[in-house]
Amino acid sequence: xxxxxxxxxxxxxxxxxxxxxxxxxxxxxxxxxxxxxxxxxxxxxxxxxxxxxxxxxxxxxxxxxxxxxxxxxxxxxxxxxxxxxxxxxxxxxxxxxxxxxxxxxxxxxxxxxxxxxxxxxxxxxxxxxxxxxxxxxxxxxxxxxxxxxxxxxxxxxxxxxxxxxxxxxxxxxxxxxxxxxxxxxxxxxxxxxxxxxxxxxxxxxxxxxxxxxxxxx
Amino acid sequence: xxxxxxxxxxxxxxxxxxxxxxxxxxxxxxxxxxxxxxxxxxxxxxxxxxxxxxxxxxxxxxxxxxxxxxxxxxxxxxxxxxxxxxxxxxxxxxxxxxxxxxxxxxxxxxxxxxxxxxxxxxxxxxxxxxxxxxxxxxxxxxxxxxxxxxxxxxxxxxxxxxxxxxxxxxxxxxxxxxxxxxxxxxxxxxxxxxxxxxxxxxxxxxxxxxxx
Numbered sequence: 195x196x197x198x199x200x201x202x203x204x205x206x207x208x209x210x211x212x213x214x215x216x217x218x219x220x221x222x223x224x225x226x227x228x229x230x231x232x233x234x235x236x237x238x239x240x241x242x243x244x245x246x247x248x249x250x251x252x253x254x255x256x257x258x259x260x261x262x263x264x265x266x267x268x269x270x271x272x273x274x275x276x277x278x279x280x281x282x283x284x285x286x287x288x289x290x291x292x293x294x295x296x297x298x299x300x301x302x303x304x305x306x307x308x309x310x311x312x313x314x315x316x317x318x319x320x321x322x323x324x325x326x327x328x329x330x331x332x333x334x335x336x337x338x339x340x341x342x343x344x345x346x347x348x349x350x351x352x353x354x355x356x357x358x359x360x361x362x363x364x365x366x367x368x369x370x371x372x373x374x375x376x377x378x379x380x381x382x383x384x385x386x387x388x389x390x391x392x393x394x395x396x397x398x399x400x401x402x403x404x405x406x407x408x409x410x411x
Numbered sequence: 412x413x414x415x416x417x418x419x420x421x422x423x424x425x426x427x428x429x430x431x432x433x434x435x436x437x438x439x440x441x442x443x444x445x446x447x448x449x450x451x452x453x454x455x456x457x458x459x460x461x462x463x464x465x466x467x468x469x470x471x472x473x474x475x476x477x478x479x480x481x482x483x484x485x486x487x488x489x490x491x492x493x494x495x496x497x498x499x500x501x502x503x504x505x506x507x508x509x510x511x512x513x514x515x516x517x518x519x520x521x522x523x524x525x526x527x528x529x530x531x532x533x534x535x536x537x538x539x540x541x542x543x544x545x546x547x548x549x550x551x552x553x554x555x556x557x558x559x560x561x562x563x564x565x566x567x568x569x570x571x572x573x574x575x576x577x578x579x580x581x582x583x584x585x586x587x588x589x590x591x592x593x594x595x596x597x598x599x600x601x602x603x604x605x606x607x608x609x610x611x612x613x614x615x616x617x618x619x620x621x622x623x
Contacts, residue, residue: 235482366431
């Protein structure tokens, strides 16, 4: 039988996903998209405000330049505005929009390979820690720093797979749709990313990982 | 030797951690996790990664100003569409050239088919002119949105290199419907190449899931 700690952890994650799905309001987003297809600007603004924060924070993990982040967010939502009528419900609205953002990001990474720095957007958060240091926040900052080094060593596709799964909470099948590849390819990328993290993170301070995080998630 | 359950559980761990594994996968993994210390260790490791990456990385700006700038862009485009009499000469030229691309693609397709002698008359590629409204053309396989910066020459090369031609467009001339010149469907390689090309914002297959 599974240990209580692990079972509670699994239950908590499952519950969080369920809550998240409800909170995300898939039906509401679908209604917004249908209205946007009819050129409804009120619905477009609602969807824009709903996605601006999550997309900005996701993209900030790959570049520190706020102008580029806004450009990518607006490019993504401009495509949504122009093509909302072509959405046929083959995926969730959220997955469809993340897929567009992913393609904007990949173009950005390809066109300006020297500019993005993995986790550069964390500077904002680090500035907050300097203002109000706190033990749990310090542990989080340490863990994030530890991970940033490990993630920076991953190839783009593997890093993106991990981010889509762990930061945006996408399933294996949803990531395949976003990255326009086979489910098997996602599994392979995840497999190799995990191996690399396993091999590189201990050398970069894995022993110092806060143990309090081991039972989380 | 590792059991099949061990390998399955190992592969499922990320999806257990992010809560997207199916109920049956979860049940399978839970049973194995209870008996396998290696998998429990990996589960704990991935949970730490998940917890670390789940921390909000940056503070997003207030969306209002950025939304205002996007609306300005949209309104500028719509103003251009609503007043065709005042449209810039460049836009008319672009549309004329886009139509020329269609004619050129059709001509090349017909010539090629005639030369190799493999094409029957009833296999000739279907097409629509840009001014033809209503339903998607029968051969339509892709919906294509170029960025405003994509030049006509670049568009011509992109379509020619991938064996595609334009069979439809929206009123504003910003969204194109594409079809393959010679084959019955567009393969995934073509879609991937288009998506990877500079100046392409969206490429989506139409109606044919096998094309994805």
